[in-house]
Amino acid sequence: MTQISVFGLGPVGLVTAVCFARKGNQVIGIDPDRDRLEKIREAEAPFFEPKLKEYLTDTIAKGTFSVADDSSVNMRSDLAYIAVGTPSSEDGSVDLTYVRNAAVAIGQSLRETTQYQLVVVKSTVIPGTARTLVKPVLERESGKPAGKGFGLCSNPEFLREGNAVRDAELPDRIVIGGEDVDAMTRLGNFYKEFHGETTPPVIRTTHESAEVIKYANNAFLAMKVSFINTIANVAERTPNADVKAIAEGIGLDERIGSKFLNAGLGWGGSCFPKDLKALIRYSKTLDYDPEMIEAVVATNEKQKQRAVQLAKLALGSLKGKRIAILGLAFKPETDDMREAVSIPLIRGFLTEGANVVAYDPAAMQNAKAIFRDRITYASDPCGCLDQADCCIIATEWDEFKTVAPRVFLERMRRPVVIDGRRIYSADEFSSEGIRFSGIGLGPRVC
Numbered sequence: 354m355t356q357i358s359v360f361g362l363g364p365v366g367l368v369t370a371v372c373f374a375r376k377g378n379q380v381i382g383i384d385p386d387r388d389r390l391e392k393i394r395e396a397e398a399p400f401f402e403p404k405l406k407e408y409l410t411d412t413i414a415k416g417t418f419s420v421a422d423d424s425s426v427n428m429r430s431d432l433a434y435i436a437v438g439t440p441s442s443e444d445g446s447v448d449l450t451y452v453r454n455a456a457v458a459i460g461q462s463l464r465e466t467t468q469y470q471l472v473v474v475k476s477t478v479i480p481g482t483a484r485t486l487v488k489p490v491l492e493r494e495s496g497k498p499a500g501k502g503f504g505l506c507s508n509p510e511f512l513r514e515g516n517a518v519r520d521a522e523l524p525d526r527i528v529i530g531g532e533d534v535d536a537m538t539r540l541g542n543f544y545k546e547f548h549g550e551t552t553p554p555v556i557r558t559t560h561e562s563a564e565v566i567k568y569a570n571n572a573f574l575a576m577k578v579s580f581i582n583t584i585a586n587v588a589e590r591t592p593n594a595d596v597k598a599i600a601e602g603i604g605l606d607e608r609i610g611s612k613f614l615n616a617g618l619g620w621g622g623s624c625f626p627k628d629l630k631a632l633i634r635y636s637k638t639l640d641y642d643p644e645m646i647e648a649v650v651a652t653n654e655k656q657k658q659r660a661v662q663l664a665k666l667a668l669g670s671l672k673g674k675r676i677a678i679l680g681l682a683f684k685p686e687t688d689d690m691r692e693a694v695s696i697p698l699i700r701g702f703l704t705e706g707a708n709v710v711a712y713d714p715a716a717m718q719n720a721k722a723i724f725r726d727r728i729t730y731a732s733d734p735c736g737c738l739d740q741a742d743c744c745i746i747a748t749e750w751d752e753f754k755t756v757a758p759r760v761f762l763e764r765m766r767r768p769v770v771i772d773g774r775r776i777y778s779a780d781e782f783s784s785e786g787i788r789f790s791g792i793g794l795g796p797r798v799c
């Protein structure tokens with residue numbers, strides 16, 4: 354049993370903490386957000402994430418997980434994870450304030466103990482952060498040299514919101530960065546014990562390579578999506594072409610792989626946008642223009658408005674038209690709307706003078722905080738369609754997949770459906786008399 358503290362109880366920190374606690378480790382989560390802590394103490398998940406409530410209930414009942422806003426409790430831990438947020442600053446660089454604050458708090462608590470502690474940076478940070486920021490802060494605040502009173506490793510996280518518990522328990526690989534062999538071995542051994550027979554490959558490298566791996570990983574995935582969206586735009590202008598068939602055709606090539614080849618309205622979320630911005634900004638500080646990454650971002654910005662363009666093609670002027678948006682979260686199985694594509698999409702429709710009605714199975718509360726009374730909110734997918742002139746599928750929730758074409762026909766004023774996530778069969782919808790278009794679906798001439 355390992356005593357662990359986790360600084361930051363967002364999707365990464367909280368999921369990591371409860372997964373560690375579920376295996377019998379004694380875990381304490383530290384976060385200054387008292388409302389969040391109150392919810393967690395009641396075993397309420399502060400955000401929507403499958404399995405999280407079950408894991409919280411279980412670990413709180415067993416007494417293996419607890420939370421605090423006082424970081425001094427950290428001094429009893431063997432392992433201290435930094436899993437705080439690293440948002441974008443105005444200029445696109447990474448705001449490392451929370452990482453610095455967490456390092457200060459950990460360092461100060463280490464000053465009060467003689468116990469060795471392994472500090473692990475799980476937050477996504479620009480290359481050099483562990484070595485040139487976290488380490489000196491820990492040394493200064495603890496009064497101890499790295500390697501003696503404490504160890505330091507970089508350990509970027511790759512979990513996906515909506516699948517976070519599974520990803521934390523069964524990761525594809527573990528990346529451990531550092532310069533202190535003993536610290537890296539300790540962390541490797543902890544993960545070996547935690548994962549047992551399912552321990553994935555472990556990459557041991559420098560802090561900096563570990564930090565770049567995380568950015569490169571997200572940039573590559575975003576590039577795949579922007580790539581297939583580019584091909585989707587070609588397909589839309591090619592009679593009888595369909596990007597779905599094209600994606601299947603290239604995805605079966607082992608060198609390419611089928612994942613992240615779903616054409617749609619673009620990527621968003623809490624990570625890709627800020628991480629790509631950070632990578633671009635970091636590269637520029639090195640006097641290097643990462644033109645390819647910039648093109649990935651620019652392609653995505655345009656793609657977010659594609660559904661507005663398709664709606665205009667179908668309806669002409671959008672002024673006064675009622676647009677139903679199905680899906681607001683940046684992806685299914687989450688209520689997270691950080692940088693969700695639905696936000697610029699809805700703003701695009703509002704700019705055209707349209708009236709927007711929206712529905713999402715999980716993100717309604719977050720959407721209301723963003724759009725307030727500028728749009729209306731439906732309480733289910735069918736209600737969202739009532740009297741609509743056009744419906745946009747903006748997030749591929751399973752709940753939408755089972756809505757039959759008949760429902761669109763019966764509920765909508767004009768049955769125009771733009772499938773921004775390609776969840777429906779174009780043939781089925783068209784044969785019911787619905788004007789159906791989808792991302793990457795070419796004009797049908799036969």
Ligand SMILES: NC(=O)c1ccc[n+]([C@@H]2O[C@H](COP(=O)([O-])OP(=O)(O)OC[C@H]3O[C@@H](n4cnc5c(N)ncnc54)[C@H](O)[C@@H]3O)[C@@H](O)[C@H]2O)c1
Binds near residue numbers: 361365389437454
């Ligand atoms: N969300 C994801 O899917 C994901 C996936 C992989 C990696 N990451 C990275 O992991 C990190 C955390 O992401 P997130 O989405 O969980 O963050 P988040 O911003 O949602 O949550 C961070 C939490 O840290 C807390 N916090 C701030 N300062 C603190 C301090 N000094 N001590 C303790 N807690 C503090 C905040 O109150 C907040 O609850 C980021 O660097 C992110 O880029 C996120």
